[in-house]
Amino acid sequence: MPCIEVKTEIDADIEKCFDLARDVTFYQSTLKNPTEMAIGGKVSGLVQKGDFTLWETRHLYIHQHLTLKVTEFESPVLFVDEMIEGSFKSYKHQHIFKELQNKTLMIDRFYFESPYGVIGKLYDTFILKKHIKNLLVFRNAALKEKAEAL
Template sequence: MSLIKIKTLIEADVKTCFDLARNIDVHQESLKYSEEIAIAGRTSGLIELNESVTWEAKHFGFVQHLTSKITEYKYPNYFIDEMVAGAFKSFKHKHVFIEKGNKTLMIDVFYFEVPYGFLGKLIDVLFIKRYMTKLLKKRNTFLKMYAEKMNSISRQKALQNSMYGLNDVFIRI
């Protein structure tokens, strides 16, 4: 079994990060380059405990299908999705969110096993682990940028609202 662990610090609150990570629409946008789309189960919005989603995507030049299910869920601290059907022998992906002041530390812990015995292990060492690490890092970079942009827009709106309030005070004087 292989393990990939990635830590990403995001300048946004923990609830925003948690919800973005389980948002089917955001997931599709983050992996647009692999033509990943939700085709069955929960196909839009926020996936919840015991719900599943079937993905269709192009990896290594082949169209593949993968179904995963949310098997554990504690809002807004973590959730786990596990493969129900797909190209892997198995996978378990734990998404952890730790509040760090006004930031969030997002930790991905991805366990997976490829089929085909010794040949599968060789393919894993040569290609799969590197490919999956790159894919998860791209997705996390997308989530980070998305969350931080949302955070920036919220701050700008709050500032504008407070400035409008000051303008009202000055106009009245």
């Protein structure tokens, strides 16, 4: 299963970064794709363990619905969201936060696997991995900018 890891150093306290990362309203405001939106479950505010959000989106010309659930939560150092329904064979996103001398290191670990066997593995390797990494880098830059401005 592919794993993407993105590390972002932020000149802001860990609680601020943690809360921005789990804020559905803020997340929607940072998306490159304006057609991605929360349409069910927790559609605004801060997610907690057990919360789920139904997302409607279009990526790489594919319209999809993903239901994500927060399965692990340890404030302010970790939360994990996993797909419970959607187009991936598997999907797990770990959001990890570490304090570094008045700064925060935010680590995203995104594990995913597409269906369709060998074709899905090729798609993951040559197309989807780069696309998801670009989305994470873009979103983390927006979170960094907001956290450092507060």
